[in-house]
Amino acid sequence: MKKLENLLKYTTIALGFASSTLFIISYFIFNKLRPKMVRFGVVSPAEESLLNLVGVGLLLFLVFCLLSFLRIAKYLKKARKVSFFSVVLIIAGVLSLLFVFSDIALLNDIGKQYKHGLAQPEWLILYPIMAFQFMTGLALTFSHLFKLKEKDQTKHVARDSNIFLAVQYVGIVCGLMGLFLSSLGFLFPSAWSLTIHTTISSITLLTPYVLAVAYWFITKLQEKNRRWYDEKQMQDIGKSAFLTLIVSVVFMTGLFIANYKNLGGVVSILWLPLYIFLLLFLFSLGNLYFSGDVNKA
């Protein structure tokens, strides 16, 4: 078991360094390609093949994020408390993981627009996003090297609360991102696609939450004398569900009234993701709020 944990630790650290290095290389590749592409100059096949390195870097970063979450979750299970640093890492990690998909979409758009002789404003979004991912990668690697230590953990935790709280943080991030993305549909209704913007994006945004819940589910299955929630968690979930019910009814009624004259418009493909992400956000926020001030506990 100890060997397996060490293997996981060192693989994650190696991936962290590899993906960070590839982010730096990607920066230089972009600096080489961007001036040519913006001026619609000729990009040689050799230069184009450099983009494969960017793709490999993103793939490594994706695996690195997933392994990092696994290590953080394992650490949190026995951690004395969910520290502020852990919360920041989880939020930044989830955002960076989701941004991998936006990187791919942006690079795809840039390539298409270059081929059709169109401007590529996506470069301006790509740089800050990848800089954020690079910084998150460094912070995660740093935490694997120096922060996630056994001495900050308790020996035995019969019934977990930290993983439950971590799931709520992931739920808040995914819910907020989903609400933001779905709201964009009202700003750009003619460009909104049911398949890409609603279906694929919603599934992508829900993936981190599903993974977090799956991990919590597995830890529960491993528990002796399993009870899904203890009595305080059950009470918090009840309060949170009630809050979610009230706010979501008001919100959905407001959405219906606001779009009353155009219910066949873009709202017809946006109401479901809006509803799902609103529920996710409110329920997670409620659980976290009613569980008390975690950092003081």
Add this chain to the structure above:
Amino acid sequence: MKLGNHLRKYRFEHNEISQQDLANEVGVTRLTIHSVETGKFVPSTLLALKIARFFKAKLEDIFYLTNKERKKK
């Protein structure tokens, strides 16, 4: 009327047992013990009895009724 408790005192008298260890013994999460101890959460009869049994004390020695409102931190 509120439910007060001497949980902290009993923990200290019991080899300064940590909230986590007490939580493990009575089958709840550490946050639940913390919430009971700070008066934010009223435990069920079952949990209160489990805590009393763990400390080998009477229920009313650990928990008591009070008219005082819990001070907000």
